[in-house]
Amino acid sequence: MNLDPQLLDIIRCPACRSTLSPEGEELVCSGCGNAYPVRDGIPVLLVDEARTA
Numbered sequence: 001m002n003l004d005p006q007l008l009d010i011i012r013c014p015a016c017r018s019t020l021s022p023e024g025e026e027l028v029c030s031g032c033g034n035a036y037p038v039r040d041g042i043p044v045l046l047v048d049e050a051r052t053a
Contacts, residue, residue: 001025001038014045026051 001022011027013020018031020043026035027043033053037044 002041003038003043007043011043011045015047015050028053 001024003022008020008022011020012018013029013031013034013036015034016029016031018029020027020029020036022028022038023035025038027038027045028035034047034050035053036046036050
């Protein structure tokens with residue numbers, strides 16, 4: 001996954017507003033643990049699309 005570091009600094013989890021960190025092909029929330037997919041280099045930050053931990 002090749003996301004802009006500045007983007008990672010500003011985006012937050014839509015469920016709890018915690019930070020997101022890249023893990024494989026997902027962005028994982030440090031607060032609630034939701035994992036959001038990244039498709040074609042675009043983070044899909046929809047709670048309905050998240051995989052829950």
